[in-house]
Amino acid sequence: MNKFIQKIKKHKFLISFIIFILFLLWFLFWPLKSLVESPGEAINIQPMVKIDGKKPLKKSHFMITAVSLSQARPISYLQAKFDPHISIEKADDVTGGQNNEQFNNVQNVYMNSAINNAIYVGYHKAKKSVKRTYHGVYILNVLPHSDFKNKLQPADLIESINGKRMKQSTEYVKYIKHLPKNAKLEIHFKRNGKNKFVKGQKREIVPGFNGIGITMIDDMTIKTNPKASITPGDIGGPSGGLMFALQVYSQLQEHQYSFKKIAGTGTIATNGSVGEIGGVDKKIIAANNSGAQVFFCPYVKPTKENLMLEPDHKTNYQVAKATAKKYAPHLKVIPVSSFDDALNYLNKN
Structure with a gap:
């Protein structure tokens, strides 16, 4: 017994x-159907930028900051509970419902656009020879209240809107802006090389504003003299635009600054305007961990309309400033709305 x-x-x-x-x-x-977002690296972009006849900068290092994405697991929720810089996000919210290949392709489209815009801005500001050729317009993002949500996807290449073919996003924006309040639209586009079309209409995106609720970027090629190239490696997305533009300009001018490590983030348009990005709180931490002295952050005026579209109803600068105050008090967070804002700050300090 x-x-x-x-x-x-x-x-x-x-x-x-x-x-x-x-x-x-x-x-x-x-593995869970979620992703872990955490601070990535602040990467010196000097080795990525090559300009014929121009030497690398020796004293000042421009750095792009990244958000690390990894597969969420049950233990990730425990880690996020004890680390304020880790967040768990639904995979579809991060990737837009795309598989890994599609998501990576989209990020590459954005990076190529950012590189072309950065080279153009840097050369134009330095008064060097640069020519741009437009080939079409890509979808960058579809807002939640857009009538085209779940109809269009990031990286779709617009062929025409209501039969009108245009090569620049600004032309489409101008055309749509002057259409009646609830105007109907038919958008022809290419996705993975296949021709498609969808129908929808302008609607209220935020109170008091009617539109189609999509943002766009231009597909173009750049020809410069001297020749320039940027090789970002595995880095994707549009958020390195501002820093690449500063690197290109400074290398062309062979100009150094008083700061050794200059980090930042933000998209760049060919007119030099700087746009907001995601994960700015984590990018502040990445910059601080790298020893950066300055962090350039996109700035938009926090109006009622703008805040309604922002994640957690806070602008990039509001989030960055609050994060730095708590976790990186020695990092100078500089708000910039344009390339000139960043350059003027560097030249005056």
Whole structure:
């Protein structure tokens, strides 16, 4: 009888041990339909930028900041509870419902656009020879209240709107702006090389504003003299535009600044305007961990209309300023709305 009881106890212990091991494996490794966002690296972009006849900058390092994305697992929620710089996001909210290949392709489209815009702005400001050729317009983002939500996707190439073919996003924006309040639209586009079209209409995107709720970027090529190239490696997305433009301009002018490590983020348009990006709080941490002295942050005026479109109803600058105050008090967060804002700050300090 005692032997029988001992055998049962032994089996119970073994079963309990196996259950514990299985739970531990699940807790540590089971993939969830979520992604972990955390501070990435602040990367010196000097080695990525090549300009014929121009030497690399020796004293000042421009850095782009990144957000790290990784597969969420049950343990990730525990990590996020104790680390304020980690957040768990639904995969579809980050990728727009795209698979890995589609998401990476979209990020590459954005990066190529950012590079072309950055080179143009840098050369134009330095008064060097630069020529741009437009080929079409890509979808950058579709807002939640757009009538084209779930109809259009990032990286769709617009062929025409209501039969009108235009090569620049500004032309489409101007055309749409002058259409009646609830005007109907038919958009022809290409997705993965296949011709498609969708129908929709202007609607109220935020109170008091009617539009189609999509943002666009231009597909173009750049020809410069001297020749320039930017090779970003595995980095994707549009948020390095401002910093690439500063690097290109400074290298062309062979100009150094008083700051050794200059970090920042923000999209860049060919007119030099700087646009907002995602994950700015994590980019502040990445910049601070790298020893950056300055962080250029996109700035938009926090109006009621703007704040309604912002994540958590806060602008990039509001989030960056609050994050730096709490976790990176020695990092100077500089608000910029344009390339000139950033350059003027560097020249005056």
